[in-house]
Amino acid sequence: MSHHTIDLTEVLYTYPDGTTALRNLSLHIGHGEAVAIVGSNGSGKTTLLSHLNGVLFPSSGIVNIGGYPVTKQTLTQIRRTVGMVFQNPDDQLFMPTVYDDVAFGPLNLGLPPIDVEKRVTAALKTVGALELRNRPPYRLSGGQKRAVAIATVLAMEPAILVMDEPTAALDPLARRQLINLLRTFTHTKIIATHDLDMVLDLCERTIILCNGTILMDGPTIDIFHDKKLLDQAGLEQPSSMQSCPICSKLG
Ligand SMILES: Nc1ncnc2c1ncn2[C@@H]1O[C@H](COP(=O)(O)OP(=O)(O)OP(=O)(O)O)[C@@H](O)[C@H]1O
Numbered sequence: 121m122s123h124h125t126i127d128l129t130e131v132l133y134t135y136p137d138g139t140t141a142l143r144n145l146s147l148h149i150g151h152g153e154a155v156a157i158v159g160s161n162g163s164g165k166t167t168l169l170s171h172l173n174g175v176l177f178p179s180s181g182i183v184n185i186g187g188y189p190v191t192k193q194t195l196t197q198i199r200r201t202v203g204m205v206f207q208n209p210d211d212q213l214f215m216p217t218v219y220d221d222v223a224f225g226p227l228n229l230g231l232p233p234i235d236v237e238k239r240v241t242a243a244l245k246t247v248g249a250l251e252l253r254n255r256p257p258y259r260l261s262g263g264q265k266r267a268v269a270i271a272t273v274l275a276m277e278p279a280i281l282v283m284d285e286p287t288a289a290l291d292p293l294a295r296r297q298l299i300n301l302l303r304t305f306t307h308t309k310i311i312a313t314h315d316l317d318m319v320l321d322l323c324e325r326t327i328i329l330c331n332g333t334i335l336m337d338g339p340t341i342d343i344f345h346d347k348k349l350l351d352q353a354g355l356e357q358p359s360s361m362q363s364c365p366i367c368s369k370l371g
């Protein structure tokens with residue numbers, strides 16, 4: 121898989137209880153793009169991301185990663201290519217210590233212990249969580265869990281990084297550090313988020329989901345200037361683009 125592209129063709133997904141969360145959705149994401157998936161609660165962001173590494177398979181339609189369809193047969197290869205940070209870190213952390221959690225993926229790749237150790241240390245350092253390495257993950261704070269969950273994915277050195285609400289529960293400093301880190305990740309990035317200021321910082325392209333369909337797909341800057349469109353999608357302009365209410369009163 122030399123080209124880290126993502127293609128969805130007419131993807132429809134209905135949960136077992138009959139809720140249809142994606143409605144014939146098609147999109148192409150090219151190698152090296154940084155794309156934000158935004159939309160109000162329940163618009164289908166997590167369901168869409170769950171299709172990118174085979175957590176869910178489409179009820180109909182096709183998902184292709186690097187030209188390979190995501191199927192049960194290609195799952196091992198797909199999961200090596202696509203690193204997924206889940207919305208809820210508790211879905212990602214299940215080992216007795218932080219170290220074991222971050223080492224789990226590289227060990228499964230069959231890497232020698234010395235390389236596993238290097239990767240774990242580097243990933244934990246990157247997210248500023250090295251000092252947590254001997255702690256049980258279930259005793260960490262929400263933000264610490266999030267940082268460790270991101271480290272478990274970075275340790276796999278994925279070609280495509282998929283993140284669901286990566287800045288949720290992070291304090292301002294940790295959020296800024298994560299944004300700086302993500303900027304250095306030059307492979308393909310897909311980020312579902314309500315943090316539109318981060319999107320402005322990181323993603324040149326934005327896809328707005330609304331009720332399981334694509335309401336708009338285009339340059340972030342154009343989309344964020346379109347207040348009517350944002351309103352329609354139940355979104356607000358990033359705070360950095362809004363005029364300061366105190367200054368405008370003074371003016
Ligand atoms: N396990 C499930 N079973 C049934 N319906 C579900 C399930 N998970 C999500 N849904 C429904 O699918 C739709 C899309 O949900 P999804 O979690 O993808 O939204 P989201 O955009 O990620 O929302 P949020 O911003 O709150 O994270 C919603 O109507 C939701 O109620």
Ligand SMILES: [Mg+2]
Nearest residue numbers: 165166207284
């Ligand atoms: Mg979600």
